[in-house]
Amino acid sequence: MRKTLYILIVGVLAFYGCDEKPKEQALNTTEVAEFQQPNIIYIMADDLTTQAISAYGGIYKDIAPTPNIDRIAKEGMLFQDVLCTNAICGPSRAAILTGNYSNLNGYYKNESGGKFDASQWTFPQEFQKNGYQTSLFGKWHLGTEPKGFDVFKYHNSAGQQGHYWNPTYNENGTNVKEKGYATNLSTNFAMNWLEKERKKDAPFMMVLQYKAPHRPWQPDKKYEQLWEDIEMPYPATFNDDYKGRELTAGDTEMTMEYFSRRDMKFEEPAHLKGKEKLKWAFYGAKKGEVVQPEGMTAEEGRKWRYQTYIKDYLACVKSVDDNIGRVLDYLDKNGLTENTIIVLTSDQGFYLGDHGFFDKRFIYEESLRMPFMVKYPKKIKAGTVNEDVITNIDFAPTLLDLANIQTTQKMQGKSFKSILEGNTPKDWKQAMYYHYYEFPYWHHVQPHYGIRTQKYTLAHFYYNIDVWELYDLEKDPQQMHNIINDPQYASIVVNLKAELKELMKKYENDKSLADFRMITDKDFGSIVDKKDDETSVQDILTNKK
Structure with missing residues (x-):
């Protein structure tokens, strides 16, 4: 009996001993998985x-x-x-x-x-x-x-x-x-x-x-006619007149008037080759070259171009969404x-008829x-x-x-x-520094730098103009009203300029306006007349200009 009891006890201990070891290993595996690199x-x-x-x-x-x-x-x-x-x-x-x-x-x-x-x-x-x-x-x-x-x-x-x-x-x-x-x-x-x-x-x-x-917003074949029978809604700022922003938002080549024949999917003549082919396709991208079907008024043509553009753009997004679904499904399976x-x-946002624009580049939302x-x-x-x-x-x-x-x-x-x-x-940061340099190619958007907080946007357009803009994002989220000269915002402008000055120093970009213009000119060359002063941006931001 003693021998039998001894064997029984040893067996039980062995059983539980074997049971404990896998549990310990499972715990370690879980811990390792918890810290596994994603x-x-x-x-x-x-x-x-x-x-x-x-x-x-x-x-x-x-x-x-x-x-x-x-x-x-x-x-x-x-x-x-x-x-x-x-x-x-x-x-x-x-x-x-x-x-x-x-x-x-x-x-x-x-x-x-x-x-x-x-x-x-x-x-x-x-x-x-x-x-x-x-x-x-x-x-x-x-x-x-x-x-x-x-x-x-x-x-x-x-x-x-x-x-x-x-x-x-x-x-x-x-x-x-x-x-x-x-x-x-x-x-x-x-x-x-x-x-x-x-x-x-x-x-x-x-x-x-x-x-x-x-661009040029070419949908997959199955989505080319996806919204053919409906009129897409227009953004609230579609008919922006750029009042108070005439030299900035109002002086670009990215409005509804600058779509090319290729953008608008005009059928290309079969006999064209080389430079003639390119010239035909990109007609409409320059000032005065407005593309639209014959017989339309200016307003009808503007809306027609927007409808063509927005439907093609969103159809391209549709394919992106489909393919992201493929990736997510693979991970699940x-x-x-x-x-x-x-x-x-x-890589940034984009205008879908907002402010009458397509493209990007601006500090605007x-x-x-x-x-x-x-x-x-x-x-x-x-x-x-x-x-x-x-x-x-x-x-x-x-x-x-x-x-x-x-x-x-x-x-x-x-x-x-x-x-x-x-x-x-x-x-954590409460504001960010922005700077855009390219001009006049492409789309003729003035170089500018600025600061964006959760409440305000302040920007300085400087290449061959000297224009400041301020927007109160709480009162004017669509940025239709430049309030830079509004007396009640005078102290806010001073504070934002001081904060912008510190950000430009922090990010090692506190150069002179002449230096910034040289960056714009490099590779393209000096395209338009500009001021050539050595004014320090730091002096501008402390109102020493």
Whole structure:
């Protein structure tokens, strides 16, 4: 009996001992998983604006909803005040990649207005160095070959603008012409990499950047006639007369009068070739070249151009939304959703007939505000909305911080990881500095710098004019009334100029106006007469001018 009892006790202890060990191992596995580096998918559409995303509301939300993009917001955090430091494609991308303003990364203007210095540090290089698998698909648009990616396939025609149909891609150094629609193709390449090429035992960081909905707004065939039978609504500021802003907003080449034959989808004559072909296609983009069907009045033609434009633009967005849905579905089906950070953004905002405009460039809200949302189930509470001031130079340090990657690289941007987790630091920025340099190409928008707080926008347009503008965003959110000369705002102007002065010093861009004009002139040359004084911006901002 004693022997039997001894065997029984030993057996019981052995049983529980074996049981305890797997439990301990399971606990350790859970702990390891908790600190597992996340995968990151950074999605950026070109010229996508908040007005075109139904999660942000607006006049198109019921006509042209974006359910897949909205899903990222619904399951993550939607940002209302993410702002672009230089609202133009290439310079914004450079700021995002480097975490620095144009004056430090050296890329002030688009193609033909400089070139991105590919030898400098970018955040994908840091991910690659720290064991991440890295890939890039779609649009690059920096005039260089990407660095920091194990695999890349980017648009490499039309100055890296790319084409919507049958585009040429640079695939790891070799040009390849593909057949099909660019938005679908770029996603196909990304999905193929996710499914077949990436290693399953290491985290990945994938950059997926669409050409759409950039000009010339060519929809997929199945969406060409999507809204043919309806009249799209008009923005409240569609008939802006630019009173009080005649030399700035009122002196551009991005109004409804500047759409080309190509933009308006006129059928091209078959016999045209070379320069004649280009001349015919781009007729309408210059002053006095108004494109519209015969017999229309000026007002009818203006509305017709808007209707053509907005339907094509939103149809391009429709394809972007479809393809984002493909990516989200893949993550769900393959158990990757919980540990994958999804970022959805654009290089800046865009005008959809607001103020009678298309394009971007201005410090005004529609082009300044970037759509931005982040989904990361492990860290971000679903359905949250944030209204803190964040800029595109903050993206790089934040992504690195989320991946627990330490870097010695100096960046002007700051991580907002704690904001994503629901905690805004007490010392977080309350204002941002903006600077746009390109003139007169393209669209004839005056170079300007300024400050944007949550309540005010103050801007100085300086190339060959000297115009200040102030907007009270609480009383005038559509920015129709320049109140710079209103006496009741005099002290506010003084305070904003002082704050702007400090921001320009902080970001190492407190040059003279002559220096800023030289940046504009570089590559293009001096196109128009301008003042040539050496006035210090710092003196201007302290009213010593």
